[in-house]
Amino acid sequence: MKVAVVGAGGIGGYLAVRLAAAGNPVSVVARGAHLDAIRARGLTLEEHSGKVTTVQVPASADPGDLGPADLVIFGVKGHQLDDAMEMARPLMAGGGVALPILNGVTATPRLEAVFGEGRALIGTAQISAEIVRPGVIGRLDSETGLVLGDRDGRQDTEPAASVRAMLLAAGAPAPESDDVRVDLWRKMIAWNGTGTLTAAARCHVGDVQASPELRRLYEALVREAYAVAVAAGAPVPADTPDKVLARFEGMSGAIRSSMAADLEAGRALEVDHMTGAVARMGRELGVPVPATEAMCAVLVPHRDGRG
Ligand SMILES: NC(=O)C1=CN([C@@H]2O[C@H](COP(=O)(O)OP(=O)(O)OC[C@H]3O[C@@H](n4cnc5c(N)ncnc54)[C@H](OP(=O)(O)O)[C@@H]3O)[C@@H](O)[C@H]2O)C=CC1
Numbered sequence: 001m002k003v004a005v006v007g008a009g010g011i012g013g014y015l016a017v018r019l020a021a022a023g024n025p026v027s028v029v030a031r032g033a034h035l036d037a038i039r040a041r042g043l044t045l046e047e048h049s050g051k052v053t054t055v056q057v058p059a060s061a062d063p064g065d066l067g068p069a070d071l072v073i074f075g076v077k078g079h080q081l082d083d084a085m086e087m088a089r090p091l092m093a094g095g096g097v098a099l100p101i102l103n104g105v106t107a108t109p110r111l112e113a114v115f116g117e118g119r120a121l122i123g124t125a126q127i128s129a130e131i132v133r134p135g136v137i138g139r140l141d142s143e144t145g146l147v148l149g150d151r152d153g154r155q156d157t158e159p160a161a162s163v164r165a166m167l168l169a170a171g172a173p174a175p176e177s178d179d180v181r182v183d184l185w186r187k188m189i190a191w192n193g194t195g196t197l198t199a200a201a202r203c204h205v206g207d208v209q210a211s212p213e214l215r216r217l218y219e220a221l222v223r224e225a226y227a228v229a230v231a232a233g234a235p236v237p238a239d240t241p242d243k244v245l246a247r248f249e250g251m252s253g254a255i256r257s258s259m260a261a262d263l264e265a266g267r268a269l270e271v272d273h274m275t276g277a278v279a280r281m282g283r284e285l286g287v288p289v290p291a292t293e294a295m296c297a298v299l300v301p302h303r304d305g306r307g
């Protein structure tokens with residue numbers, strides 16, 4: 001299966017290295033110093049375990065250079081997806097399928113709106129990774145991996161089943177799921193706590209775990225996002241908040257969210273597609289989300305980055 005990764009950053013870059021190292025034909029769309037480094041020295045993955053892998057892959061800022069792919073992995077941020085989809089048209093021109101790994105719950109419908117119904121899978125990354133320097137991805141944890149399936153949440157249909165098999169064969173965990181839509185929403189609920197708070201409080205998960213005040217705020221953010229998910233008709237079971245809170249206890253304290261890293265680096269924030277989306281849905285659905293609104297108020301001034 002020919003694979004193209006649009007946005008070979010933290011998660012996209014991690015997947016690109018794993019798939020290419022296993023012998024799959026992978027190309028990447030990147031830009032700036034990251035692209036220059038990939039072209040000069042290859043794309044490198046430094047894992048939490050100390051393992052380092054470098055692959056040489058075709059890389060370009062222009063997808064037209066790379067040709068159509070069977071699988072197009074979208075690894076960009078929520079606010080970058082519209083531009084990325086537009087430029088990715090040559091990659092999708094051969095009838096391939098899109099696999100978004102973005103946080104939030106809107107990437108699949110956004111992709112289907114551009115490429116057509118049934119042309120996008122659901123993907124949700126339980127992975128923590130970031131570009132640590134141009135050309136180099138650091139995987140910061142050893143979490144569960146990339147949960148993927150079709151738009152109805154199934155993993156036994158094509159091409160979802162083949163994509164998952166390819167990831168598993170490449171040593172990229174792609175856990176089993178009864179309904180991938182539940183995983184997607186569960187991640188959104190968890191992220192409203194971990195992702196929002198490590199950004200807003202400019203800290204790591206360990207700081208939240210150690211602070212009674214931040215833990216209370218974390219729990220409020222998780223419970224608010226769950227209430228929004230239920231009101232939105234998401235198929236999330238009633239024990240979801242408790243499971244998310246229990247999992248948080250075992251999470252590596254060294255993790256912080258991609259938004260926390262973006263905030264520190266002065267990059268634009270995905271806030272409208274994440275915390276902001278929960279707040280917006282809360283308002284629309286009549287669900288009070290005061291903690292989420294407060295986090296938005298703190299993060300929105302930094303939305304466009306330092307330029
Ligand atoms: N990082 C993590 O640990 C996790 C992230 N996620 C989610 O995954 C998604 C991706 O996050 P992450 O991997 O951190 O993102 P990164 O910012 O690390 O990677 C995105 C990459 O895409 C590049 N890019 C964006 N638009 C284009 C374009 N038009 N042409 C070429 N390159 C482009 C960016 O370049 P540039 O920097 O120049 O904009 C960047 O290198 C987000 O939705 C995030 O919330 C989910 C789970 C965990």
Ligand SMILES: CC(C)(CO)C(=O)C(=O)O
Pocket residue numbers: 103125126127128129191194195255256257258259
């Ligand atoms: C918080 C985390 C690392 C959880 O996997 C994440 O989703 C992100 O960085 O955006």
